[in-house]
Amino acid sequence: MIRPATAARFRPGDAVRVPNVEKKGHVRTPEYVKGKRGRVTGILGGFPDPESLAYGGAGLPEKPLYRVCFRQTDLWEGYAGPPGDTLHVDIYEHWLEPAIEES
């Protein structure tokens, strides 16, 4: 963690899913991870909410920001690389929901 975070909902190792929803305004969650499952690898800390900052707001309360790891083969159909290749995106807590663990 590089900044202190308020009570964080997820822990490293948690399986998460990015909700596949459209949201108007300024969003820092890239389209290509929407609806995809990943795993939390770290908590970066609490940061002002960019969706509020972008319109002159104070961005409060701060949102926990997570490092989320996705398997490339889960993101792209026909991914041209070995199954171990990963993609890491920083995602604010309100853009994550718990995912059911795969057995």
Added chain:
Amino acid sequence: MSENGHEHEHGHPHAEPKHETSPWAARIRAVEELLAEKGILTHEEVEAQIEYMEARSYENGARLVARAWTDPGFKELLLRDTKAACSQLGIDASGTVEFVTVENTPATHNLIVCTLCSCYPRAILGRPPDWYKSPAYRSRAVVEPRAVMREFGLEIPEDTSVSVHDSSADVRYLVLPMRPPGTEGMTEDELADLVTRDCLVGTAVPREPARV
């Protein structure tokens, strides 16, 4: 020293411009003049910011890498707290932006991109290269990183995983590359010379020095 080996003098930004090719050249000058006239900013503040950015280059990153290669304690600090590591080398990376350094290993090669804009660790490395800001790099680095790196002449073996980092939010990433073989006994400055700008983004790796 700039990266192609010679200095570029930049004109005084308030001197009469030459060869300004964009209609936005006059518009941003108009904005800056008017803001200064209204006391919202001063020409001196703008000048100081230009100097600040001109003073930054990937060579700061090369120094961080060379020190990390020669000092395990520093490497641990760089990976845990990049700002603190910068501060130890006299690199001013203070400010609200956060930095994370990711380490290349025989098992993992890291590649940095920003798909939503062009986030880059500017306070450390200076302005990003044009290709980093290009739609081609921003769109393709996440979906076909190996093909993109191949275009840069970098082939990552199949038994090394590629980790792509999309710096979508408040953190800027830089890569700590692996120290190449054949560099035992080299000084820190000599090691820093092996680290190019692209090594710090992940589109290149430091090469073993050519035998003279």
Added chain:
Amino acid sequence: MTGIHDMGGRREEFGPVDKSQHELEDWERLADAVNYVLNAKGHKTTDEMRRAIESLREYREMSYYERWAAAAEALVVEKGLLTQEEIDERAAALERRWESG
């Protein structure tokens, strides 16, 4: 609908990465610096800037610092720091001066 700026994975739209580097012009350094100074002095935030850039109708046709210049202009007008009329007027005057000079 994916925003114009949200480029990740849209590989079919773009070819090989062009690795050539252009020499920065003075106005580009100025656009860069004006934005940083306005942020540092609390007149706008990085996210307002990103939002303004994403909202540019000509996003794809503009160069990187053209987007910065355009977004800075839009934000100083939005925030009431300057009016569109005074910017237009001053820019036209500068253009005239450069052409005659």
